[in-house]
Amino acid sequence: MHLPSRQTLPFLRDWGADPVGRGVWRFSIWAPQADSVAVTVEDRHTPLRRYGDGMWRAEAPAQAGETYLFHIDGHTIPDPAARAQAGDVHAPSRLIDPTAYRWTTRWSGRPWEETVLHELHIGTFTAQGTFRAAEAELPRLAALGFTAIELMPVAQFAGHHGWGYDGVLPYAPHPAYGTPDDLKHLVETAQSLGLMVFLDVVYNHFGPDGFHLARIAPVFHPDSHTPWGKAIDFTRAPLRRFLMQNALYWLAEYRLDGLRLDAIDGIDDPSDPDFVTELALTIRNHGFDRPIHLMTEDDRNITRYNDPAAGLNIAEWNDDWHHAVHCLLSGESHDYYASFARDPLTDLRLSLTEGFVEQGQPRPPKPGPRGEPSAHLPPTAFVNFNQNHDQIGNRPKGERLLTLTDPARARVAHALLLATPPIPLLFMGEEMGTRTPFRFFSDHGPALAASIRDGRAQEFPHLHRDDLPDPNDPAHFHASRPQRPDDAAEWEALTAALLHLRATRIVPLVKSGTPQATATITAPATLAAGWRFPAGTLRLTARFAPDPDATPPKDTPALALGDPTTGPSFALWLA
Template structure:
């Protein structure tokens, strides 16, 4: 049942328009002519227009002072400040009509940015690459945020109109076609959504609904006040909108630690319950994932059926940071928390999830961070070596492949792609792409200059070191440099890396995924030499065993005491080469 309060809805004889504008005295609906909207209790304005059809464009006029788009607009053909367009979501002829999704344990993610995934930068152009992803062993495509943003290029985290898929990538039916084609190939599709702030340009809510915001600030703007029922409903209905109207299989909620709600974040609980109800009603697998710097293990439950207040998993930044420090020796910023013993931190993440489970973080001024996580299922953690943040928030946007030993990266991949956590790649990582992914946006005027100034302040050391080599985030050429270099996957190095990743994911599909339901953490240990061992109890009672030389020196070591059957890496004759990884399974 679709009973959402926000946005335009088609009716039997036309369309119904609604706007929550508690600070407005008068609101007019602008179609071919202006017509007053009736005000009702709670600050709602409404108008029913007979004869209105899909495709009609409209705006709202507030107090005869400013014309604004619908904050729940389904589409903005002329960008964020233009008119909103009524979309008939029910008219799309879904082909994968029997698709119900896949269990969470099946998930192998690849994070993608629609605008740079192909030269064309559109939803429809992505379809031609889906067979490549299936052949690699990917089972789920995650799209960076699509909510309408200012201009023609953006990472997506500056979205202002949460319900409108950005017109730079195509029309709503194009997005549905992409999702439909993915489902026909057995691929899940996830969407990254941002509920901690609105973008800096095109947000008119403060004019007619200031109750949307608190006095608190996030790093990106005013905090949203989810204590207000209408505000909470706006976000929860948005999540259901993407899941229902576009049939996304799951959502990744960006930086929920920046949601300014004291104590337990009730909005997150309510959103999870609502998604769980949708999953139960529709018989679909729906998966919700968090990014949460607070490492709140209590928010997670990977094996619960439909989500009932909790979340399948969290992006495990700890896992990434420890590997990054080991592979690059970098120690600036948050990497400083992992420089003492990155090998130990990797073992901790493999053995119990988070590295920080209540310990003090020096980078955060001694603040205690995290909760114990070892009693969670390993699948409550999404593990990765690269993502948009960890590449794009570097001054040059350079990937791990450009700054680390390829053999070491391959060892890290062999651990990440076979461990019982949920693995994620960043687009192009499967062939070792070196295409940068720098920060880019398309603001104008004073806001553009403010972004430039902010970047210069944040990365002063980089501008002093690299000068004009640091890309200008506002330049179109910066965006163009981030377009994925598909041609490089045909070179020798690209083909070798593709073969490695394909073989690893085939092994995961064959040996790991069938045993993931009910799996549990075991033990992990690492020697000063760099020799790592770890075990997990799998859902069928088997023991998964990892042994790895995570150093640049060969070492004498016998794996003969391990009683399991080799599934990756083969055997050794007492000498383990540098950056070598061995996986075994011991049946119950």
Template sequence: MNADLWGFHLLENGHGKARIWAPAAEHMSLEIGARTIPMDRDETGWFEAHLDQPVAGEAYRFVTQEGRKVADPASRWQAGTVDGPSLVTDPKAYSWIHRDWPGRPWHEAVTYELHIGTFTAEGTFLAAARKLKELAELGFTAIELMPVAAFHGERGWGYDGVLAYAPHPAYGKPDDLKHLVDCAHGAGMMVILDVVYNHFGIYGNMLEQYAPQFFLKDSTPWGPAPDFSRKETRSYFIENALYWLSDFRFDGLRFDAADRLVAQDQPWLVDEIADRARNLLPYRTLHLVAEDARHVTSPLEWKGGRAPSCRAVWNDDFHHAVHVLATGETVGHYADFAAEPSVGVRTALAEGFIYQGQARPSKEGKRHGEPSGHLPPTCFVNFLQNHDQIGNRLKGDRLSALVEEDILKALTATLYLSPQIPLAFMGDEFGTRQSFYFFSDYPSEVHEAALKARMEEARNFGGSLYEKEFRAPDPNKRTTFLASKLQRPLAEDARSTSWREFVRELLAKRRSWIWPMLERLPSTEALVLPAPDKVIAVDWRLGNHKLELRCNLGREVATSPTTSGEVFYSLLAEPGTKALPPGGAIFASSGQADLQG
């Protein structure tokens, strides 16, 4: 039996081939249209069927020996729900307009994270595509899509997918997603896809019934955990990553909870995906990014001539320290950063990780992380907030609703004009104060259990700080989903217009001043200067350039070290001044590489 590729594939000769791994089954058949075709089984549990003249768009299902009809676990297109029929797809049917898109180098990434279902009123790929030009005109060069793999129900964040290859039907057809990527490339924007390989969703997961060996016995808090020691499990996800990168031409992937993609005596799954992607698509500029709670540097380092697997990691440390410093909240995830948040922010800007081997309270005092100051700043994706830190709060409240406007602007300037890779969440471009909630469409019988789990998670993001009489929106109600849709009419008022111009100016400064410093980095070094509490003073040597940041995140006028280079941006502060007002910031640059200068 030809052991390649999961799922249904159209062959060059006009025939079709369907494959499914079902080791717990003795018999399987393929039901397609009016035909039922018995499938051949090999000794490892792979079933395969060949057929004449399948048609793109034709519905099919696999039928178990008990007569249960199930979707293809590698379905490329679902007719409706995840437990409905799959549809045959022709991967060559879409006609690409920007077929020769060259991609963009990583140092030019200014990323905008969005959720397809709430980014527009329509909540579709096609509607999102129509909004990309205005993001590009502001200066964003990449969008990052929250997961789009099909999940149970109509609405959700996407982190409980069960059909990893099928775009969620409520968002549109596979070719609609290709059109979105095509439009982004036409606007000069990269597209990064958030993929979830560390678990399957709890609801709608039929794979457990006929392939329980696909999963570990112990689940994650979010759903069944794949067993990455098995080649069949590994192939499912490796093929999936290559499918998104090749068939849909995504410019990169962001791996959710990548620290869980491990197995004894096996390479880290992302390492294998990186190697396979480089071999398959050597002419493409690809970017792999990890969310990795281990705080390790090996994914970002050259190893014996082998290029790093990842361009960057999401730096939660930066966010958590900034959040504590700006809001004073110290509960849940923020407790580890409560002692000296100013020191934490300075360290994150200068060196990347804050925890680089120190004892960490939430790890029962165990040492956590590795030294990261030797890495280029572009190895870290920084953000003031993302879907997690907003939506996991019971009120779904953004930083704009928690801190003063001048402090928020100083933080935004720091995000965009520091040498790390900046990421914004949808609505940040006009400073929206609109809530973004956690929402779901779970089965009614598990509603109470899901709501309890939601409350537990919210405690890690400040959920215990709300007034006792506050009633959190029910995640399972459609109204909670609708309330999270980005309200663009709010963007037309004077404040929103001012914020757009503010962001536009910052991103123009980043293009003119920061990008040239990051284009070639033979060496990097950073120096944290002595400064009062809540004042951030960091100098970076970026090749032959020197970049200087001075920022006051406190509520009182504070003294800051002066800058020596040319001031290219200032906020509420006069160039050359030592006295920074609240929210004051100065950014300067010179060709001098001496950090002591």
């Protein structure tokens, strides 16, 4: 029997507080402009010594559970690399022994080709909104056929509830969700069920409330901004290590299977290699004992991170797939949907065979080109989705796709997503057909809350302010928990059937090598597509409207959905 084991410290960080043995901890912080730096552990005061690159460091007696603060030229701040806080983002930090958790299981990971992602937000995934409560839902997801969960950011942010993309303490799990050990237990429970665990991390900006490092160090680029605020200066070596080691920290101390890098198009880095490339190489060369998988969100549709020839093996969240499906099903054409609303079925055909839709070609009404050719990339370079937190939650009222289209057409899109070679992702509740909205919500003081309300009003000028949900109203946080609809069993049965077919028949084909792909529009609102792999062939027909001229297929499908002569339908063949 494998006995519980105490975790060893994976590596000594350049930042924060780490135990070095015999009741002694090492404290480190970057303060290049400071004249004096010290740390107070409870009531014990220890000066730090200046080293290269503006780093300050000292060893001092301390015990796990004690609180501490840094003092820099009259400023008192919590540890930017704290593993936990004693309260909110302005409170003292708390010492956490990273070796104290006892892992009771071993985990060797899973190949990327087997990945089926279930994206979830811990705060709204369950009524309790905690890591521990989330564990109770994992057997259901595993039984349906999911192989991975992806957690929206859990790094501590200001307030009780929020999406997590305004984190300011990137090493500390948000306390409303639970303790560091609670998160490790969630990971271990998931992996014991065969579920990989991915974490969404944000390296393109810091949140507007509680990022105290900016008070004592030149964190931001003086002349560059992102849509979310000041741009991080990635040319600062200590700050670069702060974020680089953050990725290693989550993977090593929490035994995660991979990361999703949020909005990397917001990372302005002239370095060679750039931050994303260096991060991927650092992770690959770290010596993990299991596969580590990376995903990015990148609005530019570039391919240099995703091309296997580059050796980074990063997959890309494919918004183009979503936009084509959304426009086809909803008929919407506003804002960024405009170029996809002109001919969404043709766009979907292109995405089925080449991944990106926008590859640098003219795309009216867009004023200029977007993207690069992507036909050379394997299907597994793309993560496709019909819904995700952004595409639902960034709508003014957070409506789900099922409230915008006919359920029969939505089921065909569901089947198309889960039965095609790219990596599929579903957003929490999608597997059971929930109609519950997922809204944008936050928890800030009056001034910042008013600023966010103003920003939302500017983002949706066609709506009266009274018609826009107030993100700071807790009711919208509570209303965003997925509720089980009346037809949940039907949706879950479809999801399970598709994922069983994917695991047993489609994944072996995907593992055999890159396919030759074809797709055609054979009738109004009908797609026929095929992938010839080294190990076999996958063919399908997806009809989004009735086809009175449809004839029964000559060979029996491995999976069929609907009657093509009377409504939307889907059929799939494997050989």
